[in-house]
Amino acid sequence: MSKPEAVKEASMEMQKAMIARNYDAITSKHETGRKVSSTFVPGNLNELLMCFDIVNNLPEINAIQAGMRKASGGYIMEAEKSGHSEDVCTYVKADIGQMSKGNIAPNGKPYPNPDVLMLSYTGCYTFMKWFELLREEYKCPTLMLHVPYEGDGHSTKNMRDYIVKQLKEVVIPGLEQVSGVKFDIDRLRGYLKASAKAEDDLVWCLEQGKVKPSPIDAYFGGVYYIGPIFTAFRGTDDAVEYYKMLRAEVQGRIENHQGPLTPEGTYFNDQKYRLIVEGPPNWTNFREFWKMFYDEGAVVVASSYTKVGGLYDQGFRHDPENPLESLADYCLGCYTNLNLPTRVDLLAKYVEEYEADGLLINSIKSCNSFSAGQLMIMKEVERRTGRPGAFIETDLVDPRYFSAANVKNRLESYFQMIEQKRRGGGSKTVAA
Amino acid sequence: MSGKNRTVADIVAVCQEMFEDLSFNYARKWKAAKPGRKVVGFLPVYSPLEMIHAAGCLPLGIFGGGDQMEVIHGDAYYQSYICRIPRSTIELGVTNRLDFVDGMIFPFVCDVIRNLSGMWKIMFPNVWTKFFDTPQNYIPSIGGTYYEQELLELKEGLEHMTGRKISDDDIRNSIKLYNENRRLVREVYAFRAKEPWKAPTSEIYLLMRAGLMMDVEEHNQMLKDYMAAAKAEDRPKRDNVRVSIYGSFCEQPPLNLIKSIEMAGCYVVDDDYSLNNRFLMVDVPSTGNPLKALSDTYIENSVETSCKYVPDGKVKGEFHVKAIKACGAEGVIYATPSFCDPALLDRPMICSKLSEAGIPYIAFKYAENSGQMQPIREQAGTFADSIKLWS
Incomplete structure (x- = not known):
């Protein structure tokens, strides 16, 4: 017996439609010519990516979607079979396992390879390794933004300057190169x-x-x-x-x-x-x-x-x-x-x-x-x-x-x- | 402590005693010898010990509790799926074994050690506790500039803790001593790679671990003494295979595990155990701005290990392949602590690079208190046999 459909409010329906549109934008990149980035939720630079007309794909969200659709268990075991430890993050393994199972998005179409891995490394060590692993698969440019940890309970000017410098000298030029779009700070x-x-x-x-x-x-x-x-x-x-x-x-x-x-x-x-x-x-x-x-x-x-x-x-x-x-x-x-x-x-x-x-x-x-x-x-x-x-x-x-x-x-x-x-x-x- | 007549056994006995002493009596005595002295603990993988030394403090390597300490309190702080080193480190703290330690540095390794820094702040509010975040951007004008400023903040923190200023000359002097230490450590590693039967890793390991708990000048002398004594000693060469061990840079294996690998027919000719003293691969310039010198060396000449990002995917793992070739290893044992995110997430990438290079490898997990060595001996022995027979 299948589970009854969840009752949703209008805002939930609206969000569902937004997500569906984004998946369609991702999976239709070959038709539209739009570039796709993969990136993470914490420290995501969505506004910046939008300045380059880049569509934002989030592997964490894809893993969540797979989890809710009861598909993640199989993906994880697939990754473990190929040498990934049972001890490490299951988002990573769901993502990697999904690739070997055809990498199908929730809209039923295959995920295209990303054009850039936007590694905004914020608050989670695993992010760094996750994208090193994906880089081996996709062979696409990886832009690393290192966000220092607030070990003393506050941020410092040095931390902020370091991030801004990386944005100016690594991330923005990298995104310009990937997208062919010139950065416009007013758009941001x-x-x-x-x-x-x-x-x-x-x-x-x-x-x-x-x-x-x-x-x-x-x-x-x-x-x-x-x-x-x-x-x-x-x-x-x-x-x-x-x-x-x-x-x-x-x-x-x-x-x-x-x-x-x-x-x-x-x-x-x-x-x-x-x-x-x-x-x-x-x-x-x-x-x-x-x-x-x-x-x-x-x-x-x-x-x-x-x-x-x-x-x-x-x-x-x-x-x-x-x-x-x-x-x-x-x-x-x-x-x-x-x-x-x-x-x-x-x-x-x-x-x-x-x-x-x-x-x-x-x-x-x-x-x-x-x-x-x-x-x-x-x-x-x-x-x-x-x-x-x-x-x-x-x-x-x-x-x-x-x-x-x-x-x-x-x-x-x-x-x-x-x-x-x-x-x-x-x-x-x-x-x- | 220097003495030309010291034998390998004498030196190793001193190191073993320090390694086993979970009350840290050497450091306690060092501190008590002069009023005002302070001790600063540091965890794996890398802290700039020159800075601690320049502050007039003793850097004390904290590598968990090993296999001799029963963890009672520490387990109450961690879930079963967290590695062992943070729980035994907590155990050291709550059982007052570190009650003489004035400061603790938790360098960036992973999220567990990172979070432990905050736990330490809560549990031991009177201890100066610093999370030390090294850059993951290796462009000198970006990551280097950031790191130089972090070093300055580290210096100010140490000054605040000790109540004394640290001059550039203090740091330059410390850099010289640690340069000598790094040179001697490299010599010992090269000697072992050349004649591993004369320098078993079970000894080298103790020699290095003790060095991270004692005064650097004393360790420099000890390294010289060990080299002289080891060269002079006549030890039989066995028909062992030459292996490198990687993945063991944070939580350390029990000494018995290292011995078991050797007993199974392996000469360990390279490793990443307690990596702090080999993290910088060249001399740090001892002239000019010392913070810039430390920063530049970190950015340009530090090892590749799992807690560092490798900006160029094409060269990921090549560091290991080159190191294996340089030391003449015939195979790799990728031995990682259970639940070690850095090593375990890196393992597929490093091992695939080894495969591409035609280097045989095996992989297994351990904990610092692993007690059952028979499976390790069997696995390492089978690996050694397979190399002898088929490589």
């Missing part, structure tokens, strides 16, 4: 202006998690909210329109005292637990995973995953007045480029500001950038806020690492712990 300014507009509306939507009942789910719903701005649409009029529409939908739910719409088509109003979630979601069992939350009355009011492509809620906006510097600041400020103390500060702040019951960590086997140190993050946030934390383990797109029974068990224990805490008993905050 125009796109950045549109980005900032969409970012304002995104932040407004994310901050409505503070309302009770929360009109949004900032994790499962959140991945839809961040979709356009984290991927190939930041800087487009479509993105501005999308966030206007999303904002209106959220506003409507606030006025009607409604929670977010679940995939089953009901508004999730009966919210018993308000959570902050750290870490990416599991994609292979996304709906099942989400259901475990709303079935128990748990809504996610803020999350760190919705900050991997930019920490807009902490004030950052793309700035048309300082275009390249603004791109540098954007890259530096992505969530996984922040040091552990900063991540702890942010999560503890979310627990307080969003009046959450506690912090839940979904620890991802594939992702050391997120995962290494999360047990300490949990302990620190518990210590500072006095609210209990819990820890579950899944993976991004490897179905072998999603154990529904274990996850459900842990979630149920956690909710019991929150209940106990509310009743004033069991003041000890022990991780589930």
Whole structure:
């Protein structure tokens, strides 16, 4: 029996159409003559790529799509058969395995080879190796933008200057060469202006998690909210329109005292637990995973995953007045480029500001950038806020690492712990 | 400690004692010998030790806890799919084995060590903790300029910690001492490649590890003494195959693993163990601006290893092929720690380059506390036999 189709809001339908158009633009490059880049979500330079009429293809998103379509497991095993370790990132292996299975895009057409690998190396070591591996396959130019890590909890002028210099002397000339289009900084300014507009509306939507009942789910719903701005649409009029529409939908739910719409088509109003979630979601069992939350009355009011492509809620906006510097600041400020103390500060702040019951960590086997140190993050946030934390383990797109029974068990224990805490008993905050 | 009459066994015994001493008594004594002295720990793979030395501090290599330390607390900080070195490093910290260490440098290796720098800041707020991000852009006017400024910030951090200024002459003097160290290390490696039966890797490894925990001048003398003693010693040449070991640059294998490979019929003639003292491949200029000198050498003359980006895809892995040819290795053992992203993500690329060059290889994983050596011996022994029979 096939699963019932998920019920979608108008903004979700709009996003789906945008994504479909982008896949069509990618797969029709031989007909249209447009150039295609592959690049990553954190630190992506979408506005800059648009200045060269380059279509943006994101292997992470392709892996997510494959995960949601239940295809990633086979791709991963294919990559492992060809010598890739079982220990490393499953996004990489899904991408590489997909190539050996015909490299078919969600629209059913083959992905063309990229014309450039735009390696914006921000907050994740694996990105660097991933594109070294892809470079061996595609033999196309690779433009590396090294974004230093904010080890001391802040960026420095040296870091910013280094990124701007790379943009000016490596990335922009490289993209000019690949595309044959001359760089026009005013065009970039125009796109950045549109980005900032969409970012304002995104932040407004994310901050409505503070309302009770929360009109949004900032994790499962959140991945839809961040979709356009984290991927190939930041800087487009479509993105501005999308966030206007999303904002209106959220506003409507606030006025009607409604929670977010679940995939089953009901508004999730009966919210018993308000959570902050750290870490990416599991994609292979996304709906099942989400259901475990709303079935128990748990809504996610803020999350760190919705900050991997930019920490807009902490004030950052793309700035048309300082275009390249603004791109540098954007890259530096992505969530996984922040040091552990900063991540702890942010999560503890979310627990307080969003009046959450506690912090839940979904620890991802594939992702050391997120995962290494999360047990300490949990302990620190518990210590500072006095609210209990819990820890579950899944993976991004490897179905072998999603154990529904274990996850459900842990979630149920956690909710019991929150209940106990509310009743004033069991003041000890022990991780589930 | 110098002495012409020191035998290889004497020198190796000193090194082994330091290697096994997880209370770091050498460094403790060094610190206690003069008031105001400070010790700065550093993790793999590369930190500019000249800067620490120029600050009047002892650079202390922290390579995890090895196979002799039971990790009790450290495991509570990490999921099962994270490598072993961060958990044993935490164990060293929380069991007060590093309570005399004033500063810690976490250089860029991977996301795990990167995040450990932040954990250290939270766990040990009184320790000066620095994440040291080396450039991945190797254009001197871009990556070089950035790196020079990072070195300046490192210098200021060290000055703040010690309360004393570091002059250019201080750094130049340290560069000279470390240049000598690098020259001697290269000599030892060349000697081993030429006559590996006289310089087993189980000894060389200890000699290098101890060097990253002691005063550089003392180590320079030790290297000279070892060379003299090893050359003088009469050791039988066996019918072993010559192998290079790569992939072991961060978390270190247990000493028994190295011995097992040798016992299985392999002479290790090149390796990337505790790479810090070979990371810069040439002398750093000891005149002019010392920060620029360190930066230029890093940009232009540092090794290719998995934590560095290789800008030109066509030459990826050629560094290893050249090194294998230079040392006359007949095969490669690509031995990586479990869950080591840099080495494991690099492995398909490096191994395909080896295949193209017709160099036989095997690959396996280990942890710093691996205890079962029989599979390693069998694998390495079969590899050695296959080279002898068919290569």
